[in-house]
Amino acid sequence: MRNLLNFLAKYNHVIVFILLESLALYLIFGADNYHNIKFYKGFRGISANIEKSVSNSRYYFGLKEVNDRLATENNVLKERLAMLTTGKEYSTWEVIDTSLGRQYCFFEGEVINNSVNRQKNYITINRGQKDGIDKDMAVISADGAVGIIVASSKNYSVAMSLLNIDMRMSARIKSNGYFGSLSWDGVNYLEASLSEIPQHVSINVGDTVETSGYSSIFPEGVMVGVISDYYSSGSDFYDISVRLSVDFKKLRHINVIGNRLLEEQTELESSFE
Known part of the structure; x- marks a missing residue:
C-alpha cells in the first residue's frame, strides 16, 4: 500500500493529465457527431493511403518479376532468330519476306490447354x-523444344507434345555432335530417352x-535437355535418360x-523413298 501511495504521489500530475485528456476526447468524439465523423474520415484516409502504398509496392515487385521473365524469353528467342537467319535485319517475329532468304517464320502464342499425365x-x-499456323510447324518455349503442330483451325492449333509416346525427334549431344532419336516412355513427365548413340x-x-x-x-x-543418366544396354548403343x-x-x-x-524439302526427299 505504501508503494502504491508513493507511486501516486510521485506521478500525480501525469495521472491527472491522462484522465483529463481521456475525458476531453470522450466529450469531443462521444458526444459530438461532427467531430466523430471528422475523426473517422481522417483515420480512414490515413488507412487508405497506407493500403494503397502497400498495394502499389506489391504490384511493382510482381511486375518486375514478370518483366524479368519476359526479358529473358525475349533475349533467348532473339538469339535463336539471329542464328536462323542469313544475317539480314529483322524487326518482327513474324518474318514474311522470303526474298530476304529467311527459312523460318516465328509466331507467338499461349497455351490454353495441356496435359502431362496421359x-x-x-x-x-x-x-x-x-x-499463319499450320500443320508440321515446330513449337518451342524460351526453355526449349515443346512439340509439333498436328492440326489447326481458324483460331486454334493442337500440338503433339514431347510427352507423347508417338513422338519422335532427331536430337544430338551438343558436345560431340552425335545424333539419335528422342522419345518418351509415358512414365516421367520430366524425362525422355535418347537412343541410337553408339557406345x-x-x-x-x-x-x-x-x-x-x-x-x-x-x-x-x-x-x-541435359543427360541425367546413361548405361550400356547390352547392344552397341547407350540407353540415355534426358532431363527435359x-x-x-x-x-x-x-x-x-x-x-x-518444308514442302520443297519433303517432296525432294520423298522421291527417294
Whole structure:
C-alpha cells in the first residue's frame, strides 16, 4: 500500500493529465457527431493511403518479376532468330519476306490447354490458320523444344507434345555432335530417352541435348535437355535418360516456328523413298 501511495504521489500530475485528456476526447468524439465523423474520415484516409502504398509496392515487385521473365524469353528467342537467319535485319517475329532468304517464320502464342499425365499428351494454343499456323510447324518455349503442330483451325492449333509416346525427334549431344532419336516412355513427365548413340562415344551426365537440324520441322540447336543418366544396354548403343529443359506443368508462353522450305524439302526427299 505504501508503494502504491508513493507511486501516486510521485506521478500525480501525469495521472491527472491522462484522465483529463481521456475525458476531453470522450466529450469531443462521444458526444459530438461532427467531430466523430471528422475523426473517422481522417483515420480512414490515413488507412487508405497506407493500403494503397502497400498495394502499389506489391504490384511493382510482381511486375518486375514478370518483366524479368519476359526479358529473358525475349533475349533467348532473339538469339535463336539471329542464328536462323542469313544475317539480314529483322524487326518482327513474324518474318514474311522470303526474298530476304529467311527459312523460318516465328509466331507467338499461349497455351490454353495441356496435359502431362496421359500416354499421348497434346497442347492447345490460341493461334490458328488466320495467324499463319499450320500443320508440321515446330513449337518451342524460351526453355526449349515443346512439340509439333498436328492440326489447326481458324483460331486454334493442337500440338503433339514431347510427352507423347508417338513422338519422335532427331536430337544430338551438343558436345560431340552425335545424333539419335528422342522419345518418351509415358512414365516421367520430366524425362525422355535418347537412343541410337553408339557406345564408343564419350558422354557425361550434364551434357546438353539439342535438336540436330536433321528435320524439316525443327531448326538446328533448339535446347531439349541435359543427360541425367546413361548405361550400356547390352547392344552397341547407350540407353540415355534426358532431363527435359521444359517444365510442361507450367508451360504458358510458346513460339511456333514455320519452315517456308518444308514442302520443297519433303517432296525432294520423298522421291527417294
